[in-house]
Amino acid sequence: MDAAIKKMMPQSAYMDKPVTDRPSQEEVETAVRTLLRWTGDNPDREGLVDTPKRVAKAFREMFGGYDMCPAEELGRTFEEVAGYDDLVIVRDIKFHSHCEHHMVPIIGKAHVGYLPDGKVVGLSKIARVVDIFAHRLQTQEALTAQIAGVIQDVLNPRGVAVMVEAEHMCMAMRGIRKQGSTTLTSTFTGNFRDNPEEQIRFVTMVRAGGGA
Ligand SMILES: Nc1nc2c(ncn2[C@@H]2O[C@H](COP(=O)(O)OP(=O)(O)OP(=O)(O)O)[C@@H](O)[C@H]2O)c(=O)[nH]1
Ligand SMILES: [Zn+2]
Structure with a gap:
């Protein structure tokens, strides 16, 4: 890699298929409930009951890049x-x-x-x-x-x-x-x-x- 670029990037930032220590579904849903309470709302009201599950799913999509290897995409020339x-x-x-x-x-x-x-x-x-x-x-x-x-x-x-x-x-x-x-x-x-x-x-x- 270009030395100047390497210097700009922390080691962890250029990770191909990084190993992540993901929490369980239950843990992440509990965390979202805590955030909902942090907003001042009630996580038990009807409109919010399924929100922790939805947020967990949305996060896997929006942060799906941690499971993918950019270098692999460039393999075929x-x-x-x-x-x-x-x-x-x-x-x-x-x-x-x-x-x-x-x-x-x-x-x-x-x-x-x-x-x-x-x-x-x-x-x-x-x-x-x-x-x-x-x-x-x-x-x-x-x-x-x-x-x-x-x-x-x-x-x-x-x-x-x-x-x-x-x-x-x-x-x-x-x-x-x-x-x-x-x-x-x-x-x-x-x-x-x-x-x-x-x-x-x-x-x-x-x-x-x-x-x-
Ligand atoms: N260099 C850089 N800064 C960013 C980027 N995204 C957000 N920031 C900045 O990261 C900084 C974080 O500053 P902190 O003082 O630690 O956090 P903060 O109190 O929330 O800062 P404010 O946004 O000024 O209220 C802010 O100045 C953001 O504008 C980015 O992609 N690059
Ligand atoms: Zn920001």
């Missing part, structure tokens, strides 16, 4: 692309994630580009990688670095460029309560990191489609 070796960008990959500080949504889109080195990957796999990392607790910086890191690691292209733009509900719904502010993050590896012109080309192509 193609070499028969008529010698194409220039920039490939998948832009406007919409995602929903949750911030690791408040566990409330981060809503945004990712733009991912890479310079192939003899092989390309199925375009949907890039969106799958974004989705897997987004379905974990995140900071935007880590999400950006993780997407770039795994593509660089597995495909070993000449460079990877990732730009993420997102709104953090923890800044909109609570705390400072600033609606509509957007956070932009980017990670560049290889040729993109070493060559500002490649960065400009990436950003220009992303913007050409009405992106960031």
Whole structure:
């Protein structure tokens, strides 16, 4: 992995199929009941009786990325692309994630580009990688670095460029309560990191489609 990226990511953040010590269904439902009481509501009233079960199920879906391996998604590549070796960008990959500080949504889109080195990957796999990392607790910086890191690691292209733009509900719904502010993050590896012109080309192509 690119040394600069590795430094940005805590070891635990770049985990493929992490081993988790999940609580039992009963434990998680009890925890949700406690949170319901914390809101000031009554978990025994009719409308809330099934809520702990629903929340437990929703959490498994929204945080399903812990059970998936982003590197595996990039395993299948193609070499028969008529010698194409220039920039490939998948832009406007919409995602929903949750911030690791408040566990409330981060809503945004990712733009991912890479310079192939003899092989390309199925375009949907890039969106799958974004989705897997987004379905974990995140900071935007880590999400950006993780997407770039795994593509660089597995495909070993000449460079990877990732730009993420997102709104953090923890800044909109609570705390400072600033609606509509957007956070932009980017990670560049290889040729993109070493060559500002490649960065400009990436950003220009992303913007050409009405992106960031
Ligand atoms: N760098 C970064 N910060 C984030 C992200 N998501 C949320 N935050 C910030 O994390 C910080 C947590 O700050 P704390 O002071 O520990 O928590 P807090 O009292 O809830 O902070 P406030 O949001 O300012 O009320 C806040 O400034 C959030 O805006 C992210 O993806 N990246
Ligand atoms: Zn937050």
